[in-house]
Amino acid sequence: MATKKIKLTKETIVSLYMDYTLEHNEKPKSVYLFAKLNGFTEAEFYSFFGNLESIEKEIYTMFLEKTVELLSKDPNYETYDMKSKLLSFYFTFFELLAANRSYVTMSLNENKNQLKNLIQLSDLRTHFKNFIAAITTDEVRLQQEKIQEFQEKAIQESAWIQFLFTLKFWLEDGSPNFEKTDVYIEKSVKLSFELMNVAPINSLIDFGKFIFKEKMQKN
Structure with a gap:
């Protein structure tokens, strides 16, 4: 089942990052996995942040x-x-x-x-x-x-x-x-x-x- 596409903003990425960290009790392992899990591309991520x-x-x-x-x-x-x-x-x-x-x-x-x-x-x-x-x-x-x-x-x-x-x-x-x-x-x-x-x-x-x-x- 495809992940629902979200409107990506700096604030959205921050919120998703905090949620992931708390739910998994650890930080995301890579930008690739973090982006894939949340339904956006690495390129989209890098338009807001240089790294995790x-x-x-x-x-x-x-x-x-x-x-x-x-x-x-x-x-x-x-x-x-x-x-x-x-x-x-x-x-x-x-x-x-x-x-x-x-x-x-x-x-x-x-x-x-x-x-x-x-x-x-x-x-x-x-x-x-x-x-x-x-x-x-x-x-x-x-x-x-x-x-x-x-x-x-x-x-x-x-x-x-x-x-x-x-x-x-x-x-x-x-x-x-x-x-x-x-x-x-x-x-x-x-x-x-x-x-x-x-x-x-x-x-x-x-x-x-x-x-x-x-x-x-x-x-």
Whole structure:
């Protein structure tokens, strides 16, 4: 029986890839088999992606793009300060991840070598840093003495590292509705902005207590 022909788009391929991975508990073995199973040709596939690995990267980029799209629909978003925009980003992004938790958990825990897992986030890293650059306000820049280009990049890099720690915490979070991740986001973002203001001690202590408590409960 012939497979019903579908209208092929980038989003369709991504959806089919995620479904296949979850249903078979493994990634497709080749572009040929993946295309044949879903009723399109390799040539059609290559008009959207260069290989299967590029789909994995695109999935996380699409999560970010959808997050930014949803934020832009809020008429009040542009009036937010940088801290509020970043918090809004985190909460929205992780809601999207939660809706796709089975795939995200599987893909980011596939290899024992975490560096190989993080390769999937390489495009997301670029887009995330661009997002941070876009929301960095003059007020934040003025808080940094004689800010140079490398200091702008330092803000983006530190934000990315914070994002990775948050992602790791979320992957290990077993609380209902990932409530502990929400607390983690609020405390870590608050701390990062107070560090910029060189007034971190209270938030540092509060964040440290939260992390210590979580570690003790898991041990």
